[in-house]
Amino acid sequence: MSLLSVSALLAALVAAPIPAHAEPAHASSTQAEANEESAITDTVLQVGADESSRKLSWMSENSGGGEVRWAKTSELNGSALPDDAESAETTESGLSTDLKRHFNHASMTELEPNTEYSYQVGSEKDGFSDVAQFDTGVAGDDSEFLVFGDPQIGAGGQPDDATGWDRTLNSALETGQDPRFFYSLGDQVNSAGDQGQYEQYLAPEATRTVPQATTIGNHDVASKSYEQHFNRPNVSGDHGGSGAITSGGDYWFIDSGVLFININSNDANTDEHAEFIDEVVAEHGDQARWTVLGFHHSIYSTATHNDDLEVKRLREAIPPVAARNDIDLVVSGHDHIYNRTFLMDAEGKKVASSDAGFEQQKEEGQTMYLTLTSSSGSKFYDYVPGLDWEAKSVHNDVPAFTRVRVSDESLRATTYEVPAEGGTQAASEAIDDVEISRQSDEEPSPDH
Known part of the structure; x- marks a missing residue:
């Protein structure tokens, strides 16, 4: 394996994950809407431990305060999440290896089968990503x-x-x-x-x-x-x-x-x-x-x-x-x-x-x-x-x-x-x- 640069080593040491509470809560009606100035990049939707959860990762310019917000698509106010959308804070975050951004991890839980959900990630400082949709599908059948x-x-x-x-x-x-x-x-x-x-x-x-x-x-x-x-x-x-x-x-x-x-x-x-x-x-x-x-x-x-x-x-x-x-x-x-x-x-x-x-x-x-x-x-x-x-x-x-x-x-x-x-x-x-x-x-x- 080739030697890693000093900056990569520094990034790894500085970017120790910061644990955070991640219990679902209702999102505040004052949270920022997604907009063109959002500093959120590299959003990734991932599998959870089972069909009732999904995991997320994203990059942000600032540290702290990150969260995921989600609701059933049928409950959207136009294209926006409702004020009482579920939310969960980041489970870990830290400085990215390029020393320029911050990585964030969070989870959506208690998802229902055969349901389309909408979500966005971000923070008050960075703004929020555009609302995206996914479907939980029917688990256990073909x-x-x-x-x-x-x-x-x-x-x-x-x-x-x-x-x-x-x-x-x-x-x-x-x-x-x-x-x-x-x-x-x-x-x-x-x-x-x-x-x-x-x-x-x-x-x-x-x-x-x-x-x-x-x-x-x-x-x-x-x-x-x-x-x-x-x-x-x-x-x-x-x-x-x-x-x-x-x-x-x-x-x-x-x-x-x-x-x-x-x-x-x-x-x-x-x-x-x-x-x-x-x-x-x-x-x-x-x-x-x-x-x-x-x-x-x-x-x-x-x-x-x-x-x-x-x-x-x-x-x-x-x-x-x-x-x-x-x-x-x-x-x-x-x-x-x-x-x-x-x-x-x-x-x-x-x-x-x-x-x-x-x-x-x-x-x-x-x-x-x-x-x-x-x-x-x-x-x-x-x-x-x-x-x-x-x-x-x-x-x-x-x-x-x-x-x-x-x-x-x-x-x-x-x-x-x-x-x-x-x-x-x-x-x-x-x-x-x-x-x-x-x-x-x-x-x-x-x-x-």
Whole structure:
């Protein structure tokens, strides 16, 4: 890892998070309205611990006094939030790593299902952001989420990368049917502390209207900027290797009866990750109909990173943990190529009955691994043929995303490419489709 600048170190030390109370309250009628002079930037809507909450992050010019305000859209006064809108103060805030702004984290709680909400963030000093809307959707029925690999804004030239990311995200949202959230698998930016690259990643309107979850990539980890921009739920202080000037932390959440576990694969302590996964599944596994594990460094890619030392260590450590916790699907990025494995066992070997076809019936302890390619087109890696785990690999050097549809009976992952020549609203083209179901006739009965 390269040495960090003195200014980045100073920023990390000065920007120690400032905890604040965050109990919902009624907003004051004297609070500032959103206006053109608002000093709020980089607002991000994110998943909460479950469907009844959403987390937020934003940047402000001034410190202190930050809050989120929200209400049902049906209760708006024209385009403005009502005087009795709910509000919650920031849970943490501090000086950003560029020493120019302040980061803010807050949460919206006690949200009702199948309801459209409106919200804004800000303070008396900075003004408030424009009112934005999101829909909580219907949890627990058939649902879906979107998955993206390595936007890595800045790796291929910021304007083109940002345009590609915006095009792929918009195409995915057009393709999906009211996705509950989208999941970015790391390397959101190319340079960990580059605020301009974060601004480009967060530029699409969907980052404020569709919740997202993120993973820490190797290009994100070397700065506190990742932790400042993303307010993740249930982050462990003991697992995932957050440092004084680096981002980290394993975390989990439940959405629509799916348990999502995310680990920071930049942290080489695989025993800690295993302990985290074991503990989360033991405590929350009975609430889920499916379990999905996400981390950045793909252990079963078909490009050149598959032979890296840190990837080999993960490839030895993850399969037995996935098997004993009956992880159904693992999603990763890092290698800028698309690959789907066969169903794999606890030893990291192909299940004999598994093939490259659409229907894959799994027994307990069997797991499928997906590697997602670049979602922006910033760069791609060369294909490595002949690997034992490859069921389907696509290496067309075209940005792509995966749409995962969830039901009690199956997880269906359909992957689409988004050609650059399609413009800002490019139509997606399916390149792979797989459905995972359970061999047992016994259906899960999650408590959700």
